[in-house]
Amino acid sequence: MFLARDATSRLLLTGAPGKLASVTRTPAGRLKTLSVRWVDANNQRVSRLVVQRQNGEYTSRLEQPTPRRLVQFGSLTLRSSFYAATEQAGIPDAIAEQALEAFAGDIDFQRDLPRGARFSMVYEAFELDGEILFTGQLLGAEIQSGKQTHQAMWYQAPGKTGEFVSLDGSSQRRAYLASPLAFSRITSSYGPRIHPVLGEQKAHKGTDYGAPAGTPIRTVADGVVTFSGWQGGYGNYVVIRHPDQAATAYAHLGRIAVRRGQRVEQGQTIGTVGSTGTATGPNLHFEYLVKGERTNPSRIASNSSASTVVIPNLPGFKKEAKAIREQLIMAASVAQSNAQ
Template sequence: MKARKTRILADLPAHLLSRPRTWIAVGVAGMSLMGVVAATAVAPGSAPADILFERVVEALPAPVAIDTTEDSDLPFVHNERIQAGDSLQAIFNRLRIDDAEALAFLSSSDEGKKAIRQLRAGRSVTAVVSPAGQVLSFSLPLGNTSEQVVIERGDKGLALRASPSATQTAMVEMRSGTITHSLFGATDAAGLPDNVATQLATIFGTWIDFHTDLRKGDRFNVVYEAVYEDGNPVRAGRILAAEFINNGERHAVVLYRGSSGKEQYYSDDGRSLQQGFLRSPLEFSRVSSNFGRRLHPIHGSWRNHNGTDFSAPVGTPIMATSDATIDFIGSQRGFGNLIVLKHRNNITTHYAHLNGFAKGLAKGQGVSQGDVIGYVGCTGWCTGPHLHYEVRIKDVPADPMTVALPMADSFNDKELAAFKRNTAHLRQRFALLNYELASAR
């Protein structure tokens, strides 16, 4: 049998260019199973299976070390990431700074105290330190802003100044993980930041009960924003796309700005994950009076009760049940303090007897589902603290607990085609991660 020729990596470009082009792979950069900065998907079946790889190992001479520690006055330059729970003293200790004067100077100045109060894990400090451990320059970031506080030692002693921070760069990263015991155990093993892991649990929580539904071997792929400063990760942002395979069933979402102008998560076939209307405008409450005829507690006569009453303590936050525009905000006879929200499809919702309104609200202003718009009270005709909540369709009252309300924004055929076209680059990343995972097995 004729032996197949092996090739080393340097031979591959010429070999691939000379082969019949049955596939094309473009722009793959920074690719790895656990983290990819930017990449495009590789078509299934495109792996060059007929090529054998040979690893070449070459011994390199050790680099020549230069000892600058003896009789040298050259300063040391350090770049150190702030860790959770860090104090300024702990950072100085790690950097081998022995400078009580600089520590006291930073800790006593207003700018320094502000920066110390706002230490954020993941940000970076930069220090120039003399061989004796004395601070020559020390830059401390101000919270998560682009500003930093810089202490410098000059001929006249220590001085403090504000300075723009190093340029921050937003990048797209990807992670994959497989469940062995728990979701957060798998996200830790995959190197997924905690806030991204929490987002993942929230997004897929409508489909998966992470206490009871997880199975060993379930897996996930996540594409998310990451912010870097001087090559160091500063913080993670939003999930841009995610895929979760639970017990053989696939769930996938992408972040997309629809025709309403709002970004929200959609399944990768274009269905919004957001509910059209929340059924209750209060997180914790009980229904004290239902929709329909009742004996009025103040007037003592039978009347139509055009809403649902939720009993709750004074000051309980009240949420907008759907995206809307404020149609009325103020006081109105028996309703007391009242907000009326105008939604699409000729639907309005009414929130009455409020103790007060959220700050900054005004007629004509837009609000989003879940925004706090006011607080439970007992203004107007009221016998105890509660929220009177109404839903009206074309100004006709409907039972808020049973009425069929529209779901969140849905796409027409043209919008769906645009959605699939504009999110293809995100969904293709799933294919790349799954291909890498299969290749590693």
């Protein structure tokens, strides 16, 4: 059989699943062309194998068509869960996750994601033959919640790697992340716990996040581990001192992944959620200490300054920011017309 003999066609039998095939036939019903397309989403490449019959002979060729870049708008209003809303709005997970990342210094999504909050997003998508094959970069995003509006855009300064910045040009990267747990499909249905464990009540000035055992815990800022080990009711406990001398502490860990004296970088995994010490179930007890005093962790985001410089004067920035601002308005209006 031709497909098995031909070296190019043998590509069909290897590689990732999810190949899409189409066939055309002659009026007499004989195979004219066989076209199979597959996508390598990691490096965003499309391959197409075409087998053609001409003058009684089969030939094959491998093409790498370039998909067309589109700018898509999407928006959603939170009614129940974040991921239910993204699905309903047809926003791909890869885009939603970039939006969560863009605002990781502003919002603890585990704790501060109220019903009625509205997300608008502008993002790249790549199309071939009328079909969206994959999405790319989130270009702009807005979260509107009550009176608060957060906006961010992707910006790549000449010769630099891209990053999320606010529309006035300051970096979205902060000295502190707003949450020690990354918001995900797994953690999103747990959220913070209202009731502290009885034995912990006296000392309780922190936030308890319910999450499945084994969920990675990340340090919210750069720092040095000043405690790592067992501490009474806290069970497995880690304390990290940060450059501004504030500290964060993480309790009831299942597994500790850092040792005393170790330097850690923002976002690094320091252990996993567990239920060691006085805990009724898997949860992370998280503390924020300023000058040694336990302080409400919801202060972190407002205390946290941007970690890099403002860049509004770089060439082209203002124009890009203006375009994103306009596109975000359009994205929001798309949602409103959908809702009506």
